[in-house]
Amino acid sequence: MGMTELDLKLQAGALLGRRIEADRLVxxxxxxxxxxxxxxxxxxxxxxxxxxxxxxxxRLRHLADSRRAQAxxxxxxxxxxxxxxxxxxxxxxxxxxxxxxxxxRLHFVDAAGSLAVVVQLDPEAAGxxxxxxxxxxxxxxxGSGALVLEGQLDADGECEGPWPFxxxxxxxxxxxxxxxxxxxxxxxxx
Amino acid sequence: xxxxxxxxQEHGWEQVRKLLGHCSLHACARLGADxxxxxxxxxxxxxxxxxxxxxxxxxGAFTERYSNSDGNSYGDTCGELALTLVFxxxxxxxxxxxxxxxxxxxxxxxxxFWSQPGGEALLRKKFNDLYAVLRDKVDSDNYQAACGRPxxxxxxxxxxxxxxxxxxxxxxFAGWREHAPQVGAILGRDVVAMPIEARQLRTSGDCKPEWIxxxxxxxxxxxxxAGPLHTRSKRFASLKNSPEKIxxxxxxIGEYELLSANRDQDWLHDASQASAWLDDYWRVxxxxxxxxxxxxxLILEARQDELDAGDGLEPEPTIDGGPVEAQEAAxxxxxxxxxxxxxxxxxxxxxxxxRASWAARRMAHDSLPVRLAVYLKLLGPFDDSYPxxxxxxxxxxxxxxxxxxxxxxISLPTLxxxxxxxxxxxxxxxxxxxxxxxx
Numbered sequence: 001m002g003m004t005e006l007d008l009k010l011q012a013g014a015l016l017g018r019r020i021e022a023d024r025l026v027x028x029x030x031x032x033x034x035x036x037x038x039x040x041x042x043x044x045x046x047x048x049x050x051x052x053x054x055x056x057x058x059r060l061r062h063l064a065d066s067r068r069a070q071a072x073x074x075x076x077x078x079x080x081x082x083x084x085x086x087x088x089x090x091x092x093x094x095x096x097x098x099x100x101x102x103x104x105r106l107h108f109v110d111a112a113g114s115l116a117v118v119v120q121l122d123p124e125a126a127g128x129x130x131x132x133x134x135x136x137x138x139x140x141x142x143g144s145g146a147l148v149l150e151g152q153l154d155a156d157g158e159c160e161g162p163w164p165f166x167x168x169x170x171x172x173x174x175x176x177x178x179x180x181x182x183x184x185x186x187x188x189x190x
Numbered sequence: 191x192x193x194x195x196x197x198x199q200e201h202g203w204e205q206v207r208k209l210l211g212h213c214s215l216h217a218c219a220r221l222g223a224d225x226x227x228x229x230x231x232x233x234x235x236x237x238x239x240x241x242x243x244x245x246x247x248x249x250g251a252f253t254e255r256y257s258n259s260d261g262n263s264y265g266d267t268c269g270e271l272a273l274t275l276v277f278x279x280x281x282x283x284x285x286x287x288x289x290x291x292x293x294x295x296x297x298x299x300x301x302x303f304w305s306q307p308g309g310e311a312l313l314r315k316k317f318n319d320l321y322a323v324l325r326d327k328v329d330s331d332n333y334q335a336a337c338g339r340p341x342x343x344x345x346x347x348x349x350x351x352x353x354x355x356x357x358x359x360x361x362x363f364a365g366w367r368e369h370a371p372q373v374g375a376i377l378g379r380d381v382v383a384m385p386i387e388a389r390q391l392r393t394s395g396d397c398k399p400e401w402i403x404x405x406x407x408x409x410x411x412x413x414x415x416a417g418p419l420h421t422r423s424k425r426f427a428s429l430k431n432s433p434e435k436i437x438x439x440x441x442x443i444g445e446y447e448l449l450s451a452n453r454d455q456d457w458l459h460d461a462s463q464a465s466a467w468l469d470d471y472w473r474v475x476x477x478x479x480x481x482x483x484x485x486x487x488l489i490l491e492a493r494q495d496e497l498d499a500g501d502g503l504e505p506e507p508t509i510d511g512g513p514v515e516a517q518e519a520a521x522x523x524x525x526x527x528x529x530x531x532x533x534x535x536x537x538x539x540x541x542x543x544x545r546a547s548w549a550a551r552r553m554a555h556d557s558l559p560v561r562l563a564v565y566l567k568l569l570g571p572f573d574d575s576y577p578x579x580x581x582x583x584x585x586x587x588x589x590x591x592x593x594x595x596x597x598x599x600i601s602l603p604t605l606x607x608x609x610x611x612x613x614x615x616x617x618x619x620x621x622x623x624x625x626x627x628x629x
Binding site: 003006007008010015023025026028029031035041046058067114151152 | 278340465466478479480564565569616620
């Protein structure tokens with residue numbers, strides 16, 4: 001005598017369809033996240049506030065969905081990939097880097113006169129299917145941890161952005177540990 | 191402009207607005223515009239929502255004609271966006287009451303203006319105003335739900351003003367030769383050669399707040415119209431002299447535009463786990479009831495957004511679309527025909543219902559047509575989970591409100607009343623402890 005799929009949809013529709021004039025976020029993300037993780041249950045007052053604020057409930061849903069989406073990535077084997085700038089790469093015309101596991105390629109391309117960086121998932125690589133299914137938000141960081149690129153993986157398994165540093169890629173990576181990493185972003189992009 | 195969660199801030203809005211204006215006039219013509227004078231706005235709101243939804247369908251909002259025109263870069267079509275906004279209105283009776291008050295005031299002044307020459311445009315303007323306010327309410331809520339930062343409709347409006355402003359500055363920079371005096375005023379120096387800034391300005395984050403301020407300040411001298419930061423309205427008073435606030439907002443627009451550039455679908459809420467979050471919600475409530483954290487409640491205080499301190503909501507000026515083409519009107523008149531249900535529909539639909547389900551039990555005292563009206567309102571005319579017996583074989587969707595009222599032998603307003611009462615009861619019960627035990 002459980003809830004049917006249709007029951008769940010109807011409940012979700014009823015809860016999410018409510019609107020209250022001058023509604024606002026009544027609980028901080030931190031409070032909601034701790035309640036979702038079971039680290040700190042809501043106080044009675046906070047619980048009442050959540051139930052009385054449809055907007056805060058929508059925020060809770062967003063955080064809950066985000067946790068589930070990221071959990072899906074973690075359930076897969078991929079936690080991140082590292083790559084090195086090889087000696088042979090240090091020439092002037094660096095246009096491609098690979099991670100050691102062969103999962104990711106970094107391309108440097110000229111986009112309308114300015115340099116762009118593209119990270120691309122190799123669909124043939126082990127574990128790539130899991131990553132593609134989850135389409136996580138990812139980050140590329142250089143050897144000193146500075147952000148090179150971040151974004152949501154698109155349907156082609158790619159993510160692109162402008163090259164953020166003054167120095168050209170070869171020189172930049174050379175000066176910053178000659179390595180880089182591609183990692184899932186801690187929380188998905190909104 | 192794209193910001194986290196927003197749906198109504200991109201190029202397609204003009205089309206959505208026109209569609210809503212057009213269909214609202216059509217709905218008023220069908221209901222009689224004096225419906226808007228009904229002393230009970232809840233009553234007229236229900237009638238309007240049904241009529242305008244029908245008009246949207248009749249106008250072909252969901253056919254090729256509009257489905258090819260994306261309303262935003264998430265791929266929502268203009269028809270979908272218009273209908274979603276109508277459903278939002280349904281949940282916000284205060285906005286509807288404001289429209290009715292405005293119409294009643296006009297009526298008290300000049301009588302039934304809608305039937306006078308030019309009166310349609312005036313009525314359309316009222317609806318334009320309604321939806322202009324509503325889209326920013328909806329999107330500021332969407333923004334808050336998506337990123338957890340507070341936002342108000344006025345702030346959303348200010349983001350859009352700044353986005354328009356920097357594009358205008360970029361346009362002037364690109365044509366610096368023709369606009370040398372104006373570009374000079376923006377940069378604060380004489381422009382004799384191509385300014386380096388023209389080449390550097392690529393995204394909103396590159397746009398210096400001082401340029402926006404000087405652009406607005408000098409706009410009147412160059413175009414005759416006061417700049418948005420320099421009108422008599424106090425709307426942007428808190429921004430006017432705050433370059434750091436302008437800069438932060440411009441950067442946010444630019445950063446999100448970049449982050450979301452390769453976003454081609456709403457990946458987060460795919461259908462397979464559309465209600466998985468409900469489990470999390472129930473668990474959060476359960477754990478709180480079982481062993482709530484003692485001590486002070488960490489509830490955020492209400493903070494007023496500085497941008498709300500101005501004049502209050504004055505709708506942005508809208509350009510009115512031309513009169514409805516006669517051809518279009520004739521086509522619409524033809525479509526408004528009543529579909530009839532097969533004679534054994536009620537029996538089959540009742541058999542198709544899962545009597546043991548939560549919803550059927552919680553609405554056991556309502557008639558089947560009322561229960562179906564609840565589904566229609568909360569989930570829309572079609573959902574994968576509907577038993578096929580519920581669908582009208584002619585449309586493949588749930589029967590319309592009109593059909594359901596006929597089926598129940600009650601009037602449409604009565605059906606709406608019963609439906610809304612049932613929804614209110616579901617709202618109260620959804621998420622309550624005894625309900626969760628079903629799960």
